[in-house]
Amino acid sequence: MKRRRYQGSDVARALTIEDLRQMAHRRVPNFALEYVEGGAEEEITLHRNRSVFDDIALVPRTLVDVSxxxxxxxxxxxxxxxxxxxxxxxxxxxxxxxxxxxxxxAAAKAGIPFTLSTVSTAALEDVAQRAGGRLWMQLYLYRNREWARTLIERAERAGYEALVLTVDIAVYGNREWDVRNFAKPMQLDLRNKLDVLMHPRWLFDVMIPHGTPHLANVSGLLPPGKTSTRGASPVLGRLHNASLNWEDVAWLRDIWPRTLIIKGVNSVADATLAAQYGADGVVLSNHGGRQLDGAISPMEVLPEVAAALKGKLTIMLDGGFRRGSDIVKALLLGANAVLLGRAALYGLGAGGGPGAARAIDILASEIDRVIGLLGTDCIAGLDPTCIRWRAQGLLHGSNVGEEGHGPHLGPEPMRTPHPEYRE
Ligand SMILES: Cc1cc2nc3c(=O)[nH]c(=O)nc-3n(C[C@H](O)[C@H](O)[C@H](O)COP(=O)(O)O)c2cc1C
Structure with missing residues (x-):
């Protein structure tokens, strides 16, 4: 048997997020790919964010009208x-x-919210004007409070409906592979300079016509002439606020009248505090494995947080979502919604706007198929009993395993099941 993925660049022919990832790897130079793909240190958390989905089994119902x-x-x-x-x-x-x-x-066209990073390469007003749709603004609360206040006022004026405060980056993660691509800060080594020259499609899209992208939202923080990503990064590194704490959340709550979301929460204790300090939602996240290596995966925290806070707080999460079935698993465990990180970036890297739209379409059609196969016709109708942690005694006592006719899910793993889902 010879299995081979499509090797071209037509994003319409990508069938999976992995296809888009491989297309992006052909189009984008190494240093930019490393920035997207890499995680901190041994990348244990990066990998766990993916492998956790293998530990969860879906239990379909049948003979339900899902037309x-x-x-x-x-x-x-x-x-x-x-x-x-x-x-x-x-x-x-x-x-x-x-x-x-x-x-x-692409998000506006698909009818889903888009979150703009503080360190985006487009100004928040520009995105609002040219994309429209539901827009959320992510905030890194640097030490300069006046700048933060101005940014928040700009977001409010431009119609952003939510502020997403990222709280897992008080100290910058140790991404060693990223550092290794540079001879000195923000200066690529020779190997990577040559690699850039080997990517003409990217060069003629990004660098040659437009030069190094600029960080359009943080210009007020940077010395004149330092807003290109090359000049900005070291300055921003020095502005990181390691003293960020819950009083800062209270300050934000006071000045931001709309939806407030805390991103980077990894425990029931912190999710509870987020609710107490007036947040409307949380994103369980380890920053895609880019910050604390060894950190727990959001999927593992989700059942506890949902048990404690469902209905009091909107519970979202991210990290490793590459398949519609991954997203459905999160919904079954109590999430209100999932955020895409790299999955959308692979589409963007593979083929710009059409590539991003293709990533969204692929996941939508996978979710559509998965819920149909689970025997459900809508997201709100997903039945939380349709899921099991793949752990000792997994299928015993469940509707598929009782008689010994259940699907074979491989050897019994050694992990302790999550308490909520222990059979
Ligand atoms: C290239 C890249 C840049 C990121 N930049 C930000 C950022 O500016 N602000 C932020 O809150 N999170 C940022 N994140 C984290 C993502 O919002 C998200 O938590 C993470 O990508 C989820 O994991 P996944 O990529 O495996 O889906 C970034 C992640 C990646 C991969």
């Missing part, structure tokens, strides 16, 4: 066309020209 299926959800009191949205990622302009605008346009 009409609906994928819409309600998120913060408004309809959203799909149970996922686009999460914040910085430096998107390195994947394709005007990456943020392209991604936001």
């Amino acid at each position: 009409e299926r609906r994928l819409g959800i309600e998120l913060f009191g408004r309809p959203s066309a799909l149970p996922f949205l686009i999460g914040p990622t910085g430096f998107n302009g390195f994947l394709t020209h005007e990456g943020d605008v392209r991604l936001a346009q």
Whole structure:
């Protein structure tokens, strides 16, 4: 048997997020790919964010009429066309020209929210004007409070409906592979300079016509002439605020009248505090394995957080979502919605706006198929008993395993099951 993926660059022929990832790897130079793909240190958390999905089994129901299926959800009191949205990622302009605008346009067209990073390469006003749709603004609360206040006022004026405060980056993660591509800070080594020259499609899209992308939202923080990503990164590194704490959340709550979301929570204790300090939602996240290596995966925390806070707080999460079935598993475990990180970036890197739209379409059609096969016709109708942790005694006592006729799910793993789902 010879299995081979499509080797061309037509994003319409990508069937999976992995296909888009491989296309992006052909189009984008190594240093930019490393920034997207890499995790901290041994990348244990990066890998765990993916492998956790293998530990969860779906238990389908059958003989249910699923001829009409609906994928819409309600998120913060408004309809959203799909149970996922686009999460914040910085430096998107390195994947394709005007990456943020392209991604936001794809999200608006699909009827889902888009989150703009503080360190985006497009100004928040530009994205609002050219993309429209539901826009959320991610905030890194640097030490300069006046700058933060101005940014928040700008977001409010431009119609952003939510502020997403990222709280897992008080100290910058140790991404060693990223550092190794540079001879000195922000200066590529010779190997990577040559690699850039080997990527003409990318060069003629990003660098040659437009030069190094600029960080359009943080210019007020940077000395004149230092707003290109090259000049900005070291300055921003020095502005990181390691003293960030819950009083800062209280300050934000006071000045931001709309939806407030805390991103980077990994425990029931912190999710509870987020609710107490007036947040409307949390994103369980380990920053895609880019910050604390060894950190627990959001999927492992989700059942506890949902048990403690469902209904009091909108519960979202991200990390490793590459398949519709991954997203459905999160919904079954109590999430209100999932944020895409790299999955959307692979589309953007593979083929700009059309690539991003293709990533969204692929996941939507996978979710549609998965819920149909599970025996459910809408997201709200997903039955939480349709899931088991793949752990000792997994299928015993469940509807598929009782008689010994259940699907074979491989050797019994050694992991302790999550308490909520222990059979
Ligand atoms: C290239 C890249 C840039 C990111 N930039 C930001 C950012 O500016 N702000 C933020 O809150 N999170 C940022 N993140 C984290 C994502 O929002 C998200 O938590 C993570 O990507 C989820 O994991 P996944 O990529 O495996 O889906 C970034 C992630 C990546 C991969």
